[in-house]
Structures are given as structure tokens and as C-alpha cells.
Amino acid sequence: MANRSRFQAARGTRDLLPPDTAMWNHVESTARSVFGTYNFGEIRTPEFEVRDLFARSVGDETDIVSKEMFLLEIPLSDYRSYIEGIELSGIATTDATFVVLYFKFCVEAVEELKKGRIPSSSNKELLERFESRREEIRSQLIDARADLKNSLEFLREIIRNIDLGEQFALRPEGTASVCRAYIENSLQQLPQPVKLYYMGPMFRRERPQKGRYRQFYQIGAEVLGGQDSPAIDAEIIEMLMTFFDKLNLKGLELDINSIGHKDKSCRLGYIEKLREALGKISSRFGEDSARRIDTNPLRVLDSKAPNEQALIETLPKITDHICDSCKAHYETLKTQLQLRGIFYRENWRLVRGLDYYMRTTFEITAKGLGSQNAVCGGGRYDGLVEELGGPPTKGIGFAIGEDRLILSLQEQAREAAAQSGGEASDQSPVTSHQPPLIFIAWMGHNTFATAVRAAKDLRNAGFPVEVPPTELKFGKALGQADKLGAQFALILGEDEVSEGMWTLKNLTDGSQIKLPEPELIDHLRTIGTPRRR
Numbered sequence: 210m211a212n213r214s215r216f217q218a219a220r221g222t223r224d225l226l227p228p229d230t231a232m233w234n235h236v237e238s239t240a241r242s243v244f245g246t247y248n249f250g251e252i253r254t255p256e257f258e259v260r261d262l263f264a265r266s267v268g269d270e271t272d273i274v275s276k277e278m279f280l281l282e283i284p285l286s287d288y289r290s291y292i293e294g295i296e297l298s299g300i301a302t303t304d305a306t307f308v309v310l311y312f313k314f315c316v317e318a319v320e321e322l323k324k325g326r327i328p329s330s331s332n333k334e335l336l337e338r339f340e341s342r343r344e345e346i347r348s349q350l351i352d353a354r355a356d357l358k359n360s361l362e363f364l365r366e367i368i369r370n371i372d373l374g375e376q377f378a379l380r381p382e383g384t385a386s387v388c389r390a391y392i393e394n395s396l397q398q399l400p401q402p403v404k405l406y407y408m409g410p411m412f413r414r415e416r417p418q419k420g421r422y423r424q425f426y427q428i429g430a431e432v433l434g435g436q437d438s439p440a441i442d443a444e445i446i447e448m449l450m451t452f453f454d455k456l457n458l459k460g461l462e463l464d465i466n467s468i469g470h471k472d473k474s475c476r477l478g479y480i481e482k483l484r485e486a487l488g489k490i491s492s493r494f495g496e497d498s499a500r501r502i503d504t505n506p507l508r509v510l511d512s513k514a515p516n517e518q519a520l521i522e523t524l525p526k527i528t529d530h531i532c533d534s535c536k537a538h539y540e541t542l543k544t545q546l547q548l549r550g551i552f553y554r555e556n557w558r559l560v561r562g563l564d565y566y567m568r569t570t571f572e573i574t575a576k577g578l579g580s581q582n583a584v585c586g587g588g589r590y591d592g593l594v595e596e597l598g599g600p601p602t603k604g605i606g607f608a609i610g611e612d613r614l615i616l617s618l619q620e621q622a623r624e625a626a627a628q629s630g631g632e633a634s635d636q637s638p639v640t641s642h643q644p645p646l647i648f649i650a651w652m653g654h655n656t657f658a659t660a661v662r663a664a665k666d667l668r669n670a671g672f673p674v675e676v677p678p679t680e681l682k683f684g685k686a687l688g689q690a691d692k693l694g695a696q697f698a699l700i701l702g703e704d705e706v707s708e709g710m711w712t713l714k715n716l717t718d719g720s721q722i723k724l725p726e727p728e729l730i731d732h733l734r735t736i737g738t739p740r741r742r
């Protein structure tokens with residue numbers, strides 16, 4: 210046999226399998242129902258977008274955009290960079306070499322156009338011009354005496370004008386897409402604010418570790434338009450806490466901060482002060498923070514390096530330097546949270562790693578996750594819609610890391626099981642509320658049709674059912690039922706079918722009863738107990 214290597218999921222991605230997926234569905238349906246009670250509607254945006262959307266919103270200089278985005282290939286773009294590199298290098302190269310390179314590029318561009326991989330409207334006419342001279346230039350290339358000057362200029366102009374199309378990126382987050390969709394679908398014409406939630410995969414090329422994946426899932430919500438009242442910030446945080454409460458997730462900590470406006474009298478003024486203070490002690494920081502002092506001093510506050518913590522504590526605090534109106538906004542936010550009975554911790558170092566934030570920022574951390582313990586991050590981003598070409602618009606939102614949320618729920622279930630002396634199990638509280646699994650043990654060729662009909666009726670009534678596709682001996686059938694974790698076996702032999710009296714065996718306690726067929730479903734409904742597995 211040929212030795213075929215096996216495929217594996219790409220680094221940083223993973224399969225989600227039953228029974229865990231039941232927990233994922235439970236989390237998602239809880240989000241839908243809680244967010245629905247706050248009058249949010251669902252939005253689904255594409256999983257890839259034009260790269261520049263993220264550069265302009267999340268920020269070109271952020272780690273997410275500069276290092277972690279999964280970019281989709283642009284046909285011929287490497288080839289064009291290669292040619293430009295040679296042109297710029299100043300290495301003496303003959304006209305003939307360039308004509309060959311340009312010619313080959315144009316031939317490939319024609320192929321890409323035929324496959325629809327480069328834009329047609331902008332390139333069609335240009336490449337038709339190339340096609341009309343293609344044979345003439347080809348014959349020049351095999352004629353050593355031909356003067357190539359004219360063809361060189363002609364091809365160079367074509368290459369310069371070819372439109373290779375836009376660069377796309379797998380979305381690293383959802384806020385930028387929601388703002389793009391708000392503008393594109395003229396949602397500012399609806400009653401404001403527009404309240405939207407989303408869930409789905411996001412992609413970041415980070416170094417994978419526990420709780421950090423390259424494809425991960427977020428559940429997010431955004432409030433766009435209307436006012437920037439702190440009551441909106443508080444309500445969205447209340448919605449989050451209600452959601453976590455409904456999931457019974459304990460031990461969460463909410464950190465809040467205000468990072469002010471982007472202008473001189475507010476955050477920019479603070480950044481100058483911060484840079485000045487950092488400049489005096491820069492030699493005591495590690496390489497990463499030292500670099501950030503120049504590029505983005507706010508991010509130094511994020512540092513987790515143990516030897517930098519005491520230094521950071523000596524730095525000026527943002528909340529002491531923001532302008533009066535941002536201070537007032539922050540003070541009201543705190544009162545609003547107290548009013549709703551929400552506990553929070555003020556964390557002046559919470560600056561977040563995305564550029565679009567202003568004023569309120571918040572993060573929620575959970576237990577049992579190690580270093581990747583942020584389960585949710587969010588904040589206010591007034592002005593982002595305008596930055597993306599829309600009208601002046603207020604905005605605030607959050608995104609929950611669903612993978613981390615689920616890890617934390619599982620960790621909590623394990624701890625609870627260990628404390629109650631029960632064996633640690635991966636059984637989620639979710640699967641245990643499913644109706645019991647019924648295994649149909651049919652024996653005798655003539656009973657199969659009845660088994661199929663019974664399975665259909667039971668499934669219609671909402672019970673999960675397994676029917677073996679081929680006949681099994683009684684002992685084997687019960688063994689199989691047991692392995693699958695079935696709660697009941699419906700035993701259908703020739704006698705049962707002809708009498709119309711079916712046998713239902715409870716596989717947990719071994720008891721069994723005989724029932725007329727029409728009473729089966731009602732009986733199961735009254736005794737339906739949780740699944741064993």
C-alpha cells in the first residue's frame with residue numbers, strides 16, 4: 210500500500226467535536242436570547258474583507274494588522290514586485306531581458322484575466338492591446354537584430370497600468386466589518402442607535418498556546434449611532450454580565466478605564482507626558498517596551514514583564530490627564546455601573562491593542578485560563594464610522610472570546626466535580642438536559658420496517674434514536690446500546706410486532722415494561738430522564 214501521510218488541522222486551528230459542541234450551541238443560544246432582551250439584532254458579515262478596512266480601523270501599526278493578519282494572495286503581485294526590484298536595483302540589465310520579463314508577465318496576466326482572478330473591467334482593454342501586438346513582439350524576441358526600444362516602452366506602460374485588484378484579509382475582528390456594513394447599508398437611516406450582535410470565526414496569526422488560536426470564535430455586539438451617554442456604556446456592560454450570569458460562570462473580574470479623546474488637550478497631551486517620563490527610564494525596560502516607547506508608548510502600559518511592573522507604576526496615570534468632559538463621562542459611567550450593582554476595578558493601564566478606542570475601555574478576565582485570561586474586551590469608538598467614510602457616528606461594543614469562555618466553563622465544571630468528590634467528567638450541564646437516547650433493538654427480518662417507523666415517530670417527538678442498519682443478536686444489540694450511552698432499548702422481536710405490544714428496557718436499572726405501541730411516546734415523556742453520558 211502507498212505510504213500516504215495524514216493531514217492535520219493547520220497550526221493554531223482545531224476541530225470542535227461532540228459533546229463539546231453542545232456546550233458551544235448552548236453558549237450561543239444563551240447569547241442570542243440575552244442580547245435579544247436588550248433589543249439587539251444579529252448581523253452576519255463576510256469572513257474576509259479588503260485589507261485596508263482593518264488597517265484604517267484597527268490600525269496599521271498594531272500587532273494585529275502589522276504582524277497577525279492572514280492575507281489572501283493577489284495573483285501576479287509577487288511577480289510585479291520582483292520586476293520592480295530589478296528596475297530599482299540599478300543592476301545593468303539589457304532591454305531584451307526586460308522585454309522577456311514584461312512579455313511573460315503580460316502573457317500570465319491574460320491567463321489570470323481569463324480565469325477571472327484579476328479585475329476584468331479595468332484590464333480588458335489594456336490586455337487586448339497587448340494581444341494585438343503579442344506575435345509581433347514574440348518574433349522580435351527571437352531576432353537578434355530587432356530594435357526592442359518601442360516594445361519595451363509599450364510593455365512597460367501595460368504593466369504599470371494593470372490593476373491587480375484589492376488585497377483581502379481574513380477578518381481578525383468584527384467591529385471594522387460592522388462599521389463598514391453600517392455605512393454600506395445606510396443603517397444611519399434607521400432609528401438610532403442600531404444595536405447589532407454577531408458570532409463567528411476570527412483569524413490572527415499569533416503564536417498558539419492555551420486559549421490562543423489562529424482561528425478563534427468571538428461573540429460580539431456593537432451599538433452604533435445615537436448618543437454617547439455613559440448609560441449606554443453601562444448598559445452594554447450590564448448585558449455582558451447578565452449573559453455570563455445566565456451561563457453561571459463565576460469568578461469574573463471587570464476592569465474599566467477611560468483613555469480620553471485622541472486630541473491634544475486629552476490623550477495626545479498625556480502621551481507626550483508619558484513619553485517624557487518613559488524617556489528618563491527607558492534603559493531599564495526590555496527590548497519590546499523600549500521599542501514601543503518610540504512607536505506607541507501607551508502599549509508599554511500593557512507589558513506583562515515582571516521586572517517592568519514597578520517601573521510602570523511610577524508613570525503618570527491617564528485618568529489624571531484626560532480632559533474635563535472625558536473625566537465627567539468616566540465618572541458617570543462609574544455611577545451608572547454602581548446603579549446596576551456591577552462590581553468593577555479601575556485599571557488605568559487598560560489601553561487595549563486596537564487603535565479605534567476612545568474614552569471607555571473595559572476587559573473581563575476569567576479564572577483557570579493561565580496567561581490568556583481575557584474573555585472579553587471592548588470599548589467606545591466614536592468617530593470610527595466617519596474614519597471609514599460614513600457620517601459622524603458614536604459607537605461602543607465588545608467581543609467575547611468564545612473559546613476562552615468555554616475553556617473557563619469546562620474548568621469550572623471540573624473543579625465543581627472534584628470538590629463534590631465526584632469524578633471529574635467532561636459532561637457538560639448542557640448535554641444532560643437532552644432527552645434520553647433510545648436504541649431500537651430489532652430482531653427478525655420482518656421487524657425492520659416497524660423499527661424504521663418507530664424511529665421516525667420517536668424522532669418526530671424529539672427523542673434521539675439509534676437504529677442498527679443490520680440485524681444484531683439480542684446480547685450484541687444491548688452491548689451496542691450501552692456503548693452509545695442509550696438510556697432505553699426498545700425491543701422489537703417478531704412477537705412484539707405481531708402483538709403490537711412493545712418492550713421498553715430501562716438500561717440504567719434493568720427494569721422493563723410492555724406497552725401498546727400508541728402509548729410508547731407518552732410513557733417516555735413522563736419518565737424521560739437525563740442521558741447517561
Ligand code: HAM
Nearest residue numbers: 382384421422425583584585586587588606607608610
Ligand atoms: P480583542 O480584545 O482583540 O477585541 O478581542 C476580544 C476577545 O477575543 C479577547 O478578549 C479574547 O477573549 C478573544 N481573542 C482575541 N484573540 C484571540 C486568539 N488568538 N485566540 C482566542 N481568543 C482570542 C476585539 O476584537 C474588538 N473587536 C472588541 C470590540 C468590539 N471592541 C468594540 N467592539
